[in-house]
Amino acid sequence: MSKGSKPVSSHVRGSGDFVFDMRALGKRPGEFRDEKRTASAPDGLGSGLVLVPAGGDVALDLRFEAVSEGVLVTGSAVAPLTGECARCLDPLTSTIEVSFQELYRYLPDPGEDASDGEERFLDGDYLDFEPAFRDAVVLALPLSPLCREDCPGLCAECGAKLADVGSDHGHGDKVDPRWGLLAKLEINDRVED
Ligand SMILES: [Zn+2]
Numbered sequence: 802m803s804k805g806s807k808p809v810s811s812h813v814r815g816s817g818d819f820v821f822d823m824r825a826l827g828k829r830p831g832e833f834r835d836e837k838r839t840a841s842a843p844d845g846l847g848s849g850l851v852l853v854p855a856g857g858d859v860a861l862d863l864r865f866e867a868v869s870e871g872v873l874v875t876g877s878a879v880a881p882l883t884g885e886c887a888r889c890l891d892p893l894t895s896t897i898e899v900s901f902q903e904l905y906r907y908l909p910d911p912g913e914d915a916s917d918g919e920e921r922f923l924d925g926d927y928l929d930f931e932p933a934f935r936d937a938v939v940l941a942l943p944l945s946p947l948c949r950e951d952c953p954g955l956c957a958e959c960g961a962k963l964a965d966v967g968s969d970h971g972h973g974d975k976v977d978p979r980w981g982l983l984a985k986l987e988i989n990d991r992v993e994d
């Protein structure tokens with residue numbers, strides 16, 4: 802009977818798509834390992850018009866190299882991207898590629914300040930690459946994604962998609978002469994004797 806078995810922890814150290822086991826490097830500077838892996842994209846990557854869909858396949862191509870302070874990670878990742886064209890608002894799918902050069906340091910000795918904030922640290926024998934991946938993707942997301950480089954966008958008058966209606970689309974019949982309306986500024990100066 803297994804009534805005494807403990808529930809499995811939801812956060813198992815050393816597991817996870819972005820966690821890599823560094824034991825093979827043995828903390829020997831110069832030693833390296835290349836790893837290719839397909840990982841599941843984490844939640845919440847992206848904002849506004851574009852995002853990396855959670856669970857999408859992220860192709861990781863990484864080299865882990867032992868250096869004296871820790872492990873240097875170089876390589877690249879390619880992730881799917883979905884969003885909306887900033888000009889014509891059509892849905893778009895694309896990919897984003899980011900490259901890395903990240904130093905993960907061994908945990909500092911007791912007494913040494915680890916709360917620098919900017920630095921990344923190994924967790925024992927494991928390296929969690931997700932924070933580095935996340936930061937790189939957020940920086941690389943396009944601010945104005947386009948369905949294609951020369952997307953003509955929408956007609957400012959009627960909202961028609963110019964790619965569909967053609968370049969001769971226009972509203973020539975609707976002349977809108979602008980009468981110069983000049984606001985007259987009346988200044989009432991009251992001079993009191
Ligand atoms: Zn477009």
Ligand SMILES: [Zn+2]
Binds near residue numbers: 956959961970971972
């Ligand atoms: Zn129009």
